[in-house]
Amino acid sequence: xxxxxxxxxxxxxxxxxxxxxxxxxxxxxxxxGKSATxxxxxxxxxxxxxxxxxxxxxxxxxxxxxxxxxxxxxLTVIAAGLFGTPIPERNLATTLTxxxxxAGLIITVFFLGSxxxxxxxxxxxxxxxxKHRLWRRADASxxxxxxxxxxxxxxxxxxxxxxxxxxxxxxxxxxxNPYATALLSLVMIVMATIYMAVFEGKAFCKHVCPVGRTxxxxxxxxxxxxxxxxxxxxxxxxxxxxxxxxxxxxxxxxHLVMGTLTQSxxxxxxxxxxxxxxxxNVGWRLRSPAVEAIQHARPHWDEAWFMLxxxxxxxxxxxxxMGFWEQGLSRFGQMIGDSGQLIWSxxxxxxxxxxxxxxxxxxxxxxxxxxxxxxxxxxxxxxxLAFISLPLAFVYHIAHNLNHLIRESRGFTDVLLNPLxxxxxxxxxxxxxxxxxxxxxSEQLLYGLQAGLxxxxxxxxxxxxxxxxxxxxxxxxxxxxxxxLPGIVFIISVTGFNLWLLVQPMIMRM
Amino acid sequence: MRLTxxxxxxxxxxxxxxxxxxxxxxxxxxxxxxxxxxxxTPPSLQVETxxxxxxxxxxxxxxxxxxxxxxxxxxxxxxxxxxxxxxxxVTFKVRDDSWFANEVETLGVQDIDEVVYRQGFIFKDEGDYxxxxxxxxxxxxYTIDFPLRIGEPLAVGPIGITVAILVFxxxxxxxxxxxxxxxxxxxxxxxxxxx
Numbered sequence: 001x002x003x004x005x006x007x008x009x010x011x012x013x014x015x016x017x018x019x020x021x022x023x024x025x026x027x028x029x030x031x032x033g034k035s036a037t038x039x040x041x042x043x044x045x046x047x048x049x050x051x052x053x054x055x056x057x058x059x060x061x062x063x064x065x066x067x068x069x070x071x072x073x074x075l076t077v078i079a080a081g082l083f084g085t086p087i088p089e090r091n092l093a094t095t096l097t098x099x100x101x102x103a104g105l106i107i108t109v110f111f112l113g114s115x116x117x118x119x120x121x122x123x124x125x126x127x128x129x130x131k132h133r134l135w136r137r138a139d140a141s142x143x144x145x146x147x148x149x150x151x152x153x154x155x156x157x158x159x160x161x162x163x164x165x166x167x168x169x170x171x172x173x174x175x176x177n178p179y180a181t182a183l184l185s186l187v188m189i190v191m192a193t194i195y196m197a198v199f200e201g202k203a204f205c206k207h208v209c210p211v212g213r214t215x216x217x218x219x220x221x222x223x224x225x226x227x228x229x230x231x232x233x234x235x236x237x238x239x240x241x242x243x244x245x246x247x248x249x250x251x252x253x254x255h256l257v258m259g260t261l262t263q264s265x266x267x268x269x270x271x272x273x274x275x276x277x278x279x280x281n282v283g284w285r286l287r288s289p290a291v292e293a294i295q296h297a298r299p300h301w302d303e304a305w306f307m308l309x310x311x312x313x314x315x316x317x318x319x320x321x322m323g324f325w326e327q328g329l330s331r332f333g334q335m336i337g338d339s340g341q342l343i344w345s346x347x348x349x350x351x352x353x354x355x356x357x358x359x360x361x362x363x364x365x366x367x368x369x370x371x372x373x374x375x376x377x378x379x380x381x382x383x384x385l386a387f388i389s390l391p392l393a394f395v396y397h398i399a400h401n402l403n404h405l406i407r408e409s410r411g412f413t414d415v416l417l418n419p420l421x422x423x424x425x426x427x428x429x430x431x432x433x434x435x436x437x438x439x440x441x442s443e444q445l446l447y448g449l450q451a452g453l454x455x456x457x458x459x460x461x462x463x464x465x466x467x468x469x470x471x472x473x474x475x476x477x478x479x480x481x482x483x484x485l486p487g488i489v490f491i492i493s494v495t496g497f498n499l500w501l502l503v504q505p506m507i508m509r510m
Numbered sequence: 511m512r513l514t515x516x517x518x519x520x521x522x523x524x525x526x527x528x529x530x531x532x533x534x535x536x537x538x539x540x541x542x543x544x545x546x547x548x549x550x551t552p553p554s555l556q557v558e559t560x561x562x563x564x565x566x567x568x569x570x571x572x573x574x575x576x577x578x579x580x581x582x583x584x585x586x587x588x589x590x591x592x593x594x595x596x597x598x599x600v601t602f603k604v605r606d607d608s609w610f611a612n613e614v615e616t617l618g619v620q621d622i623d624e625v626v627y628r629q630g631f632i633f634k635d636e637g638d639y640x641x642x643x644x645x646x647x648x649x650x651x652y653t654i655d656f657p658l659r660i661g662e663p664l665a666v667g668p669i670g671i672t673v674a675i676l677v678f679x680x681x682x683x684x685x686x687x688x689x690x691x692x693x694x695x696x697x698x699x700x701x702x703x704x705x
Contacts, residue, residue: 082668086659087553129676130683141687186672193676197683330560334590339561426553426573 004505074121081182085421092419117268126192162210202253234259242273304386364486395457636661
């Protein structure tokens with residue numbers, strides 16, 4: 001039986017639309033400032049949080065304990081998937097992986113940046129297997145340590161993996177199949193181990209892992225960052241232990257130099273730099289969530305595609321949970337003679353939704369290029385302004401995931417107590433109804449959060465558009481607001497469509 | 511003969527539609543588990559699928575049958591265009607879903623009974639099976655495959671394959687590194703001898 005979650009009430013929709021209209025007016029009318037807010041607060045100065053941060057920076061053990069917990073849970077997921085009940089809502093493999101972890105992970109990025117990567121179980125298992133060390137620096141001969149071929153030193157593999165993961169998740173239905181979820185987990189271990197055994201550092205995390213890259217890009221919008229406490233100390237440093245490591249501590253696994261670090265995309269929060277720095281100059285700090293995407297992050301062609309891909313695929317997630325999608329798929333399936341799970345029809349739909357925002361974006365970039373008073377290279381402008389898609393994808397991703405997390409994770413404690421779902425029966429209509437009627441937080445709060453998030457993402461995207469467009473002119477010409485119009489059309493179109501999706505009733509996953 | 515880009519795209523599209531058309535009317539359904547509205551009903555394994563001109567619902571009772579336990583398959587097929595049930599004969603077959611088994615056994619041929627086709631079964635041995643329902647409509651054959659697990663699942667396969675790959679990779683790296691080290695030592699020794 002299919003049940004649907006109610007969509008965002010129209011009152012919230014109108015509220016969001018009015019605020020967005022005011023935001024557009026504000027951006028068009030006011031003269032843009034020079035730079036985004038640079039203020040930050042060292043986490044170590046905040047009571048409790050500061051002590052916690054110090055604990056993790058000073059010793060490898062707290063992080064190691066978290067890694068043990070994460071690996072134990074991951075192995076339980078594999079065991080539950082392979083040996084447990086095939087009923088998805090009663091098996092830890094499907095409930096923990098798709099309803100709790102995958103839905104909750106994106107929300108944690110806002111508060112904790114790429115902290116997940118520090119305790120990622122497949123990377124941890126791969127490290128233990130290849131390096132034979134729990135945390136200390138491994139013998140150089142434990143891995144072949146080859147350099148990643150130049151053609152692979154980008155995020156195209158991660159984008160392909162993310163597309164593949166989405167196809168498996170929504171098309172093949174891995175999310176409701178504990179056995180397939182366990183197989184996917186095993187594949188991740190194998191891939192991470194092969195990469196670690198063959199290439200230097202954490203090439204898998206940097207170039208291939210779809211989760212790591214998604215977390216990495218979204219971390220640009222996080223409210224925390226790992227940075228030098230005193231920039232001058234890094235400038236004066238000649239030994240660069242953060243980059244080279246020490247006898248005991250590994251070098252930065254993604255080859256970042258703390259003194260020149262301006263974006264968190266490739267930081268895995270592994271704490272190697274905090275532990276290796278002889279000047280104790282690396283620490284966590286709170287910042288404005290906009291500052292990195294607005295001005296610090298450097299534009300790259302492959303990264304621009306990844307960000308647009310994130311946007312297309314998050315919207316696609318929402319679309320596949322709408323009633324009209326299933327009807328449309330069925331009709332299209334009949335038209336082309338597709339049967340069964342309608343995999344071919346699904347794949348065509350996925351390609352269309354993936355490329356729709358890219359196509360719209362490309363057209364509007366072309367228009368912006370034409371409006372600009374100076375000659376700007378298309379590829380350069382495409383890469384530079386693609387950052388506007390990041391907050392749009394991030395906020396919709398969270399707003400959509402909140403629905404899963406808050407409305408579908410009831411009963412998770414029962415699954416934790418019986419992870420393999422031994423002798424458990426499928427959810428009855430009554431249980432399903434009760435879950436549906438008792439979300440973890442009040443519905444009004446959920447709606448408020450969703451509407452607030454959409455407004456926040458919209459506002460961030462406008463800020464990014466304005467600052468990055470201005471930067472393109474780099475003071476050569478006087479500023480005109482109409483240069484922004486194509487970008488604003490893109491932001492309004494994407495946010496409008498995503499808001500419309502949120503208003504629709506959403507099909508419950510399990 | 512070289513094809514232009516446009517022609518290549520058309521060839522790929524035609525091939526793709528050809529493959530899709532050839533695949534039509536033969537599906538492997540994805541099972542889901544449901545509990546009947548009446549709480550006395552045992553949980554059933556259910557597949558809802560679309561094939562050609564029909565929507566097909568396939569149900570197996572019980573959802574997790576054990577060896578030597580009586581079970582039943584119910585099949586509902588209704589036309590997509592007008593919702594009318596298919597009225598003909600349906601043949602149910604079964605085969606072992608392992609790599610090297612291709613022996614097919616016919617379970618029975620059933621007529622419609624109040625819009626449902628019912629087929630009973632008893633399996634002696636544990637294992638993964640594929641139950642197939644076949645019927646003909648409008649001169650076209652329809653085949654629906656339906657996976658059914660009897661008894662507890664075996665999970666040694668995926669773990670075994672994973673462990674084998676990991677051991678192979680780690681051993682290969684170890685051997686290569688030993689060779690590298692040996693080569694370096696030999697090179698150093700040669701250099702020392704030369705100097």
